[in-house]
Amino acid sequence: MSAVLLILALTVGVYAVAVLEDWASHNRLRLLGPVISTLALLGQESVLHRKNDRLFFETAPILLLVGALLSLAIIPLAPGLIVTDLATGALFFNAALAYVLVALIMAGWGPDGAYGMIGGWRFLGQLIAYAMLVVMPITTVAMRAESLSTITIVESQAQLWNIVYQPLGFVLFAIAGMAMAFVPPFDLPNAEGELAGGVEAEYTGVRRMVFRLGRMVLILSVASATTVFYLGGWLGPWLPDWAWSAIKILAVTALMLAGGRMLPRVREGTLLAWAWKLGIPLALVNIFLVGVLVLVVPL
Amino acid sequence: MIGARETTEGGFFSPLQNIISRATAQRLSCLVVPGPELALASGLDLPAAGLALAAGPRQANVLLLVLPLSEKLLTAASIAYAQMPRPRMVLALGEGTFSPLPEADATGPLTSEGLMEATKKLRQIMAEGIFATKIDDYDAPALQTRIEYTCPMHPEVVSDEPGSCPKCGMFLVPKETSTTSDTPSPHDHATMAASRPAASVSSAEFAHTADDNVAKYVCPMHPEVTSDAPGNCPKCGMNLVKPDESEGHGHHTHSHSAHADSEKTAKYVCPMHPEVTSNEPGSCPKCGMFLEEVTKAGGEEQHDHSSHASGKEAAKYTCPMHPEVISDSPGQCPKCGMNLEQQTTDDEHDGHQSSGHDHGGNALLDGLIGLEPGFMSMIEMTDGTPRSSNGLQMEWITAPFGPFFPGLPGGLTLELELDGDTVVEAKTGSLTGLQDPLKNGPLAAADYVAALGVQMPLATIAYRLLACRAIEVAGNTFATPEIKAIRMATLARERIASHLSWLSQLGRQLGLKAVEREAATLHLLVHAADPATIQALEPRVKKLLSKLRRTWFLSRRLATVGALPASAAWDGPTSHDNTAAGRFTARLDEIATSLNEIKGASSLSAPTLADIGTATGEGHAEVQTPRGLASLHIKLESGKVVSATLKTPSMRHIKLVNPLIEQRELADALVAVASLDLSPWELNT
């Protein structure tokens, strides 16, 4: 039963993210948009670049999708509505999403095109910038919950959501999460104006559809993780648990996507400079502050 | 439909195929040739017609041609068309031919209504079926390729046949090149010959020499590989060479000939056991190492091991710390006690037969002994290749940015040599460009004005005005102040439109989707509007301007990019700050001032020529176009233009591209190029 519910939730969630993404980039809310786009991509030819590393080219979209799906496995929508409650859930989230990097490098390398390759390697640079900023705020969340299990993490916020308890961590995690899901303004690997699509440039037809799908799942996953780690997951009055989860996740998604279109794309050097000169010291301060708080104000 | 996908007759999936067809008709994304800014300048409202802009040919299913187009652009478009996935369509607006491209699926006049009609037709065709039982393959001359073999490390090595690189011995990699490439690579001849290591001996020559001597075929890379019959080296697959014959090949002045020369006097010595010498290559009976070849010249540097085998008479020993200490025999330095090192008095270091190729005097390699034969030296490979600014040689790529690259003006080709993410060098060019309107003889003055206007689709009014003024000066007729005022106001309107189009392009490049959209919409509203309409639009334009000024991080992003040297010949919009940010704010300011200039005007219209009769004379005029100062010098003879010299701002500005982007990150380089607002139409092709 819960398996069916989870698959349903995933489908609806991905669909909603696709609609929101369309809204963010075209400023139009088209409810049927994703269906039509999917059908159109199904009808499109799947071009195989003549000189390619076919293994990489074919595997990359699938790896992206699988990595993103795996990371969703530890997201609880409600008590009991979770694929698997791992004792190392928060760490597992990172482990699964590390393969996004691998997928993008493969996608960039595979078709033997300059734009894709630059895009793929750029994402490695981007990872160097965001990786620590994803892990260190999660550390403080786990410190408060005294567990890496996502269920326990949500339960630990029963009295006070983490966004209030550790706002600094929330800001860092949200920004780093956006960089991880490469949404604008961090869309360095698949920038349209800079790289003509970058890692996505050579993908057409069904392969492109899988790639886009993986991307949507990735955005959904990052938004869900933000909700679980900082916005109290399913916690909330009046409405049923799953409804709160859904509302929060979609709100976070919409904010992430909308925020991006206000800003010009960040260049890689700037991103790295921010992350290492500002972000990581702040994350260390955050760890220290939360450490003190956990000892002094056991909330 | 020409670009349909293949299907079988009335298959099981046909209902699904119908749905897919209809969905595809809803999702048209187009690649505009030459570029979206030209569609804007022609007043085409792509979003209103439901056409999305594709990032590249792979994401497009409609090729939108804004005619007329130059031949080079059409060739580039035919390549782009071939890259588009099926189903694909051609939509041609305007008048002109587009020969290498297939027949258009829809055509129309170059207006927004024309676009609407044509798009409707496209949708119908798409919806009726993107699947066809029989599909035609698209072919164009530009797509004819010829397989060449080239060395991955040494791009200058090109060969018609597979084989190995004579420089590093790597396998040559097949590469496709266009047969229509009008620039035959300058090193074609030299490298063709070089890429065939001495083995390019024709069979006739074989027949002729085969019985002369005990023919031995040696691998140029692996001297130890010898064979009585021609063939390939079992180690590296290179063709075996007949040592004597290679002498005859003048091209191989590098290692091979030296190799062959030495063959006659060659002795092979074991690097470990100097007493083992042989007249033939092989391995040492004591230790199994490959024997190394020793010649008079090369023997000397085989110091410790083989120096006794041959000429050591010139050898001197010296202390590495105290160069003044020189001795005839090895020993210790009397000053510091270090072991003396052998100093070779011979400059020709061609002693490394083991590695089989020329080192070009790489001092680093000398002194490395005992390399396995055939070992591919990285030092040699990287030697002489250009150095990166950071000292690391990452994969160098040459990537084309243009002619249809999002965020850059269409028709402008920008070929960047990239070192990782850093631009090393740029080659710029234009696929469309200035054509002399007078190439078919003198033109009537009014016709010249029209012709120049048509040639500059991105700044029609400015160039019409320029022609009018120059001709009027030549004819000694002057426009009335009222006409002058109208002309200036119209120029101001064009400036607003041009800058809005530029903003839209910048928005696209930086990922500011909202700016891209809003600027394009405003451009469409403004570019042909009357003063009253513009007045009404003013708040909306101002809102966009203030939003852009307030956009967080935008000016900071631009401030680090594109700083022009003080001496640069820049006369476009500029402010106290000579960076991309300065040019950006200057354009915003110009939009605001131009809005004020229009306020007083009664009406706006494209400049027309005052009646000059059949005047004769010379005239010179200058106009501040949206991109900078353009000047025209004109010669009139009885009312006809006989010669004209046009100087456009882009001609000067394109020279700034290289200094602006060298050693910059790719993202910055593209912003810097965009900040110059080059127009490919103003460039010489």
Next chain:
Amino acid sequence: MSMELIVALSMAAALFGTGVYGALSQTNLVMIMMGIELILAAALINMVAFWRYLHPEAMEAQMFVLIVMTVMAVEMAVGFGVAIARFRSRGSVEMEEAQELKG
């Protein structure tokens, strides 16, 4: 019967052999590092296997695994530092071309 342990250990043995072969046969510094990574990974498998099948109560074993992982990262960092420095000065990370390092 200690089937599980033997299977895990023999897999580690195979990886160890591969790693030794790689580290010895490659001429490129980075490839040699890959060989060493494999050797260390084989050690990791052994440690986890010993912990799991022989002494699950001893968390020192797991801690030791963490230390080895650190060693792997350190090896990478220093190795790449050396490689970059060599590449800058010599234009090569081939071991064949690093013979001046021989004593």
Next chain:
Amino acid sequence: MSLQVFFLLAFGGAAVWFGIVVFLTHSMVRSALALLFSQTAIGAMFLVMQAEFLGVLQIMMMATEMSIMAIFMVMFMMDPGGLGEMDMKHQRKTSLAAGLVAFFGALAVAVFADWGPLATDIPDAGEQVRLLGFELLGRSMLIFESAGLTILTAMIAATALAVQARERGAKA
């Protein structure tokens, strides 16, 4: 054959196979990614052996580490799309012999040693994480801290090595 043995064999086989591919393929990027998948399979083996924390950690760390390795390979070798067919091996026979000796030696120990009875009582994953935490920040704190210090030193040392000479003031 228990399920555990089956999965150990499956993931172990994958790890070994990818490990061999590392030295078989000619493409540098493929080499690095083969190593990555080998390490991932090892992480999966950890999971099979119920060391959840270590398995997940291994899978996470190696993805990044090996991607970095891939970019370094491209930097140093200018890999032309894996088509170079470069030969980068030496002392083949010796290495092969050494590899085989190492393998059979270790195998012999694994098979013939008397390991005694296998433990069956495993703390569950959450308990393991807790115990490991106590271990790291309790008895083994010094070791743990020195590991941290080591990695910091290595980072600084590697950066210092990699920084260009002119930035150190000596442009030789």
